[in-house]
Amino acid sequence: MSIELQTIFGFKVDIDTYEGGKEGIPNLIRLFKKHDIPASFFGVMGPDHSGRAAFRVFTHKGFLRKMIRTKAPSQYGLKTMLYGTLLPGPFMPVKLKKHYKNIIDEGFELGMHGYDHIAWHNNLTRWSEERIRNEYKKMMQAYSDAIGEDVKSLGTPGWQESIRHIKVTDSLGFSYRSDTRFSQPYFPSIDGYVSNTLEIPTTFPSLDEIMGREDMQEKNPVEYMMQYFEKDKVNIFTLHTELEGRSYLGFLEEFILKLKEIENIEFLTLSDISKRICQKKDIPKKTFHMGEVKGRAGLVAIAENK
Ligand SMILES: [Zn+2]
Numbered sequence: 001m002s003i004e005l006q007t008i009f010g011f012k013v014d015i016d017t018y019e020g021g022k023e024g025i026p027n028l029i030r031l032f033k034k035h036d037i038p039a040s041f042f043g044v045m046g047p048d049h050s051g052r053a054a055f056r057v058f059t060h061k062g063f064l065r066k067m068i069r070t071k072a073p074s075q076y077g078l079k080t081m082l083y084g085t086l087l088p089g090p091f092m093p094v095k096l097k098k099h100y101k102n103i104i105d106e107g108f109e110l111g112m113h114g115y116d117h118i119a120w121h122n123n124l125t126r127w128s129e130e131r132i133r134n135e136y137k138k139m140m141q142a143y144s145d146a147i148g149e150d151v152k153s154l155g156t157p158g159w160q161e162s163i164r165h166i167k168v169t170d171s172l173g174f175s176y177r178s179d180t181r182f183s184q185p186y187f188p189s190i191d192g193y194v195s196n197t198l199e200i201p202t203t204f205p206s207l208d209e210i211m212g213r214e215d216m217q218e219k220n221p222v223e224y225m226m227q228y229f230e231k232d233k234v235n236i237f238t239l240h241t242e243l244e245g246r247s248y249l250g251f252l253e254e255f256i257l258k259l260k261e262i263e264n265i266e267f268l269t270l271s272d273i274s275k276r277i278c279q280k281k282d283i284p285k286k287t288f289h290m291g292e293v294k295g296r297a298g299l300v301a302i303a304e305n306k
Pocket residue numbers: 014015016113117156157158
């Protein structure tokens with residue numbers, strides 16, 4: 001069963017680090033406005049402890065290889081690599097307050113992307129409901145302190161998901177979440193529990209995932225990405241302020257221009273997509289598992305096609 005739709009495209013922008021946000025947010029706002037494209041940003045609502053990711057070298061197979069392949073130290077900057085280890089982590093909703101507010105003032109959407117990105121990425125699937133509720137309390141307070149209004153959405157760091165997290169977000173009355181990978185929006189359904197919050201999954205691989213792929217060598221990354229584009233469907237591309245907001249801004253502009261050539265394509269924020277989808281009656285229910293995607297170390301939540 002699938003949802004009959006026109007061709008919709010949503011840009012989901014993850015703000016993982018302080019340095020990436022500081023440079024990437026203004027660059028991306030400028031680019032999206034130049035092309036009259038809406039976008040949904042998701043910002044970390046706690047400290048930037050990116051340096052602690054260095055410890056994943058020892059705990060996650062393939063992480064070091066990926067860091068070298070994607071030239072992470074040069075992309076993310078030396079300071080970012082030290083936050084939370086040798087340097088204290090900047091509290092992002094305070095240090096980036098001007099930029100976070102600007103996202104809203106310029107007409108874009110801002111949701112949450114975890115409290116401590118590293119802790120969420122590493123532990124969310126193991127956390128109890130109580131722990132997750134505490135995390136939400138801290139994030140929602142930080143959001144309303146920074147923005148002056150209540151938050152309405154969240155996308156989990158690193159596409160992590162759990163039934164306990166789903167139950168917590170269901171109780172918050174958000175119109176959607178964006179935590180997983182799949183080909184179309186759905187309602188998560190696990191062990192007899194059906195979520196009442198629409199999941200709008202990322203449908204494309206991310207740029208850092210395709211960069212080191214064997215079949216990508218010598219190809220134009222925009223052409224390569226376009227093989228994942230689907231007509232008459234909701235397409236969601238996740239980008240990062242650290243990459244497409246800085247060194248890979250040129251890739252993003254070329255991608256936008258390519259997409260704009262498509263007839264009847266409509267660019268929407270994820271919240272507008274959720275309004276559009278929720279009017280439909282045939283939204284599928286899907287279960288998910290933690291699985292591998294090509295080019296990414298560790299596991300992500302992937303819905304199952306059955
Ligand atoms: Zn992230």
